[in-house]
Amino acid sequence: MNNEALKDLLYKMADDALIIGHRNSEWTGIGPMLEEDLAFSSMAQDKIGHAKALYQILHEILGEPEPDKVAFLREENRFKCCQFVELPIGEYDFSLVRQFLFDHAEAVRYDMLTSSSFQPLALLAKKVKGEIKYHVMHADTFLKQLGTGNEESHARMQSALNYAMPYALGIFEKGPFENELIQQGVFAGEEAAKNKWLEKIAPVLQAAGLQLPEISDDKIIYGGRKGFHSEYLKPLLDEMCEVVRLDPVAEW
Amino acid sequence: MSSLDPRVNRLHLKEGATGPVHTNSHLITWEVFHQEKRGRQHVHVGVVHASSPEMALIVAKEAFGRRGKTANLWVVKTEDVYTFQTEDEDMFETTPEKTFRDPADYKVRDRIEKFQKQQLQKV
Numbered sequence: 001m002n003n004e005a006l007k008d009l010l011y012k013m014a015d016d017a018l019i020i021g022h023r024n025s026e027w028t029g030i031g032p033m034l035e036e037d038l039a040f041s042s043m044a045q046d047k048i049g050h051a052k053a054l055y056q057i058l059h060e061i062l063g064e065p066e067p068d069k070v071a072f073l074r075e076e077n078r079f080k081c082c083q084f085v086e087l088p089i090g091e092y093d094f095s096l097v098r099q100f101l102f103d104h105a106e107a108v109r110y111d112m113l114t115s116s117s118f119q120p121l122a123l124l125a126k127k128v129k130g131e132i133k134y135h136v137m138h139a140d141t142f143l144k145q146l147g148t149g150n151e152e153s154h155a156r157m158q159s160a161l162n163y164a165m166p167y168a169l170g171i172f173e174k175g176p177f178e179n180e181l182i183q184q185g186v187f188a189g190e191e192a193a194k195n196k197w198l199e200k201i202a203p204v205l206q207a208a209g210l211q212l213p214e215i216s217d218d219k220i221i222y223g224g225r226k227g228f229h230s231e232y233l234k235p236l237l238d239e240m241c242e243v244v245r246l247d248p249v250a251e252w
Numbered sequence: 253m254s255s256l257d258p259r260v261n262r263l264h265l266k267e268g269a270t271g272p273v274h275t276n277s278h279l280i281t282w283e284v285f286h287q288e289k290r291g292r293q294h295v296h297v298g299v300v301h302a303s304s305p306e307m308a309l310i311v312a313k314e315a316f317g318r319r320g321k322t323a324n325l326w327v328v329k330t331e332d333v334y335t336f337q338t339e340d341e342d343m344f345e346t347t348p349e350k351t352f353r354d355p356a357d358y359k360v361r362d363r364i365e366k367f368q369k370q371q372l373q374k375v
Contacts, residue, residue: 035311042314042318145306
């Protein structure tokens with residue numbers, strides 16, 4: 001199996017999970033209501049847990065540095081997250097729409113990986129299935145509630161969706177090892193994932209009374225997977241890594 | 253670019269920049285019952301605010317199911333729970349005296365043992 005191909009796949013998944021987890025944790029303490037503050041914070045923790053599990057595989061099986069090191073001590077251009085996860089949390093409508101689009105993509109990806117020829121990833125995919133099922137259920141419930149709530153909530157959700165969609169499609173940016181991963185049965189590929197994702201989100205959007213915006217290929221925001229990031233990633237990393245970088249070898 | 257974290261940014265709010273405080277008055281409350289294992293009883297654990305049963309379950313999951321084991325949760329509209337009046341508690345005042353309703357009140361262990369011995373002797 002090609003280790004570079006595996007690393008590329010694992011890093012992009014782990015970095016997506018770490019950055020979305022950090023972003024969503026920014027709602028902790030200021031969520032729209034206590035119960036939802038708690039739920040959203042718990043799910044953010046779950047994402048960071050997924051990131052850690054993936055960094056752990058990278059470390060233990062593929063010889064990359066320890067999870068804390070790769071999470072906190074890499075330069076911005078070494079991160080392979082898509083730009084979608086970097087965007088500020090905005091208002092709650094955007095954060096919910098992002099959760100809906102991102103978590104469905106993640107659910108599809110992990111579901112495909114349950115049959116991966118790379119065992120550690122197949123095992124992880126089975127382990128996190130239940131957590132991700134809840135994340136998707138949370139997103140679907142809120143999307144339907146607010147999409148069909150009142151005029152304002154509907155308009156807010158639709159406009160957040162219109163803004164998010166070009167970024168969300170960027171999740172499926174192809175990497176340099178696409179064919180190898182498919183041929184070796186590691187992962188069936190971004191194109192297949194995108195198509196399954198579109199099938200999953202369509203009925204929920206319909207039930208929520210929301211229109212999937214048409215996005216032409218040239219409007220899709222790519223680059224993250226190759227280390228080209230939005231202006232929002234750097235400040236996030238500076239803040240997230242501030243304490244660790246004061247003394248990277250400190251014992252906690 | 254300065255921090256994007258709203259918790260950091262809000263420290264720089266101008267005087268009087270905050271709007272009116274919204275309460276959850278448009279939401280109703282739901283009683284939450286937690287089941288630890290399949291087949292066990294559901295135990296009342298608390299209350300959540302939500303606008304629908306689906307939303308109530310979604311928020312109850314993290315409020316009451318994020319620690320320890322959970323098999324399932326129930327949510328029931330608070331308004332669907334019927335109770336006695338608090339002042340009617342006196343109806344229950346004398347029950348603790350009625351120990352004859354408690355199996356522990358019957359000292360039959362010696363009789364059971366005697367019976368068991370007899371049975372053994374027969375064999």
